[in-house]
Amino acid sequence: MPSEPGEIDRAVALLQAGELVAFPTETVYGLGADAANPAAVGRIFAAKGRPADHPLIVHLPADGYLERWAREIPAIAWELSEAFWPGPLTLILKRAPAVPGAVTGGQDSVGLRVPAHPLALALLQAYAGAGGGLGGMCGIAAPSANRFGRISPTEATHVRAELGEAVQLILDGGRCPVGIESTILDLTAGDARPPRLLRPGRVTPEQIATVIGVLPEIVSREQADGTPRVSGSLAAHYAPTTPLRLVAPERLAEVLDSLQQTGRRCAVLCYRPLPDAGATHALRCLPADPRAYARALYAALRELDQTAADLIVVEDLPATPAWVAVADRLRRAACGSGREADFGKRR
Ligand code: TXA
Numbered sequence: 001m002p003s004e005p006g007e008i009d010r011a012v013a014l015l016q017a018g019e020l021v022a023f024p025t026e027t028v029y030g031l032g033a034d035a036a037n038p039a040a041v042g043r044i045f046a047a048k049g050r051p052a053d054h055p056l057i058v059h060l061p062a063d064g065y066l067e068r069w070a071r072e073i074p075a076i077a078w079e080l081s082e083a084f085w086p087g088p089l090t091l092i093l094k095r096a097p098a099v100p101g102a103v104t105g106g107q108d109s110v111g112l113r114v115p116a117h118p119l120a121l122a123l124l125q126a127y128a129g130a131g132g133g134l135g136g137m138c139g140i141a142a143p144s145a146n147r148f149g150r151i152s153p154t155e156a157t158h159v160r161a162e163l164g165e166a167v168q169l170i171l172d173g174g175r176c177p178v179g180i181e182s183t184i185l186d187l188t189a190g191d192a193r194p195p196r197l198l199r200p201g202r203v204t205p206e207q208i209a210t211v212i213g214v215l216p217e218i219v220s221r222e223q224a225d226g227t228p229r230v231s232g233s234l235a236a237h238y239a240p241t242t243p244l245r246l247v248a249p250e251r252l253a254e255v256l257d258s259l260q261q262t263g264r265r266c267a268v269l270c271y272r273p274l275p276d277a278g279a280t281h282a283l284r285c286l287p288a289d290p291r292a293y294a295r296a297l298y299a300a301l302r303e304l305d306q307t308a309a310d311l312i313v314v315e316d317l318p319a320t321p322a323w324v325a326v327a328d329r330l331r332r333a334a335c336g337s338g339r340e341a342d343f344g345k346r347r
């Protein structure tokens with residue numbers, strides 16, 4: 001159900017009081033708190049069950065607020081914010097002195113973005129109009145509104161299912177139009193070196209290059225797992241509890257057949273029609289377009305996770321640039337999901 005009038009005011013009052021509010025962004029739902037208030041930020045970590053040394057993204061009402069949060073801002077940061085904000089790009093910059101360590105996981109950098117969802121922007125603007133939290137910093141810290149390591153929520157009902165009563169208010173903005181988390185770009189090396197892409201997303205390296213004239217350096221999972229810490233870059237993340245296996249399209253029918261012969265209930269996620277669909281325990285066929293696929297992916301994984309299947313079998317994606325971001329999420333989901341070896345013990 002869409003949010004009622006007056007809910008933005010309630011949300012602002014809760015944020016000002018150091019409480020949590022979940023809200024939609026164009027990527028996924030966020031679990032928000034006053035980013036300048038260490039006690040409020042602490043509530044986010046408690047609600048998510050997330051380790052306190054993992055940094056959070058701070059959401060701002062506009063790029064005009066950047067200087068409150070970042071220092072030594074390179075020219076490329078202004079070029080990128082001009083081109084992509086509001087939108088699904090997070091910039092990692094050196095943090096300003098006023099930024100509490102609670103929100104940066106103790107690091108000297110801070111993740112910042114201006115989200116494009118109308119409800120998120122309305123919330124951020126109303127919050128700024130009402131004082132903008134401690135010190136008038138006007139930033140809302142918000143990780144994805146799921147339990148640590150689990151699938152990000154793309155609908156308000158997912159947030160309630162993940163976090164229950166830990167969050168007093170969930171602003172309902174319907175289904176998130178992008179569906180996977182923002183692109184994260186590390187600009188802490190300044191203008192002299194190419195930025196580093198820490199997490200792929202809707203904003204692609206090629207789009208970034210058209211603005212700043214150079215392709216970002218793609219950071220491997222292993223590198224990104226070090227410092228600075230990017231929890232979305234952990235090999236196991238965005239995961240269902242049911243074991244998840246990626247299978248090459250040309251082997252899908254054969255693998256399903258042999259799994260089903262051993263009595264396994266297979267829930268299948270594909271993007272092309274499945275010839276022998278009737279034999280599967282559950283089936284979701286997503287659009288064969290990467291953007292439409294991304295929009296539907298997390299809701300589909302949640303649904304299949306709840307079908308009491310023994311295994312979620314996912315048709316592997318084409319190895320082309322357009323599919324990189326969703327393929328990244330699926331690989332992490334496969335790593336973090338339940339163990340296939342537990343088949344038999346689970347019934
Ligand atoms: O689309 C999104 O980015 C969503 C919406 C709610 O904005 N947020 C999101 O937040 O995905 P979260 O916390 O689930 O993931 C944020 C990622 C984490 O992997 C975190 O480690 C990384 O951003 N991050 C934040 N600050 C950082 C920093 N200073 N250095 C390196 N990574 C940072």
Ligand code: MG
Nearest residue numbers: 143144152232
């Ligand atoms: Mg997350």
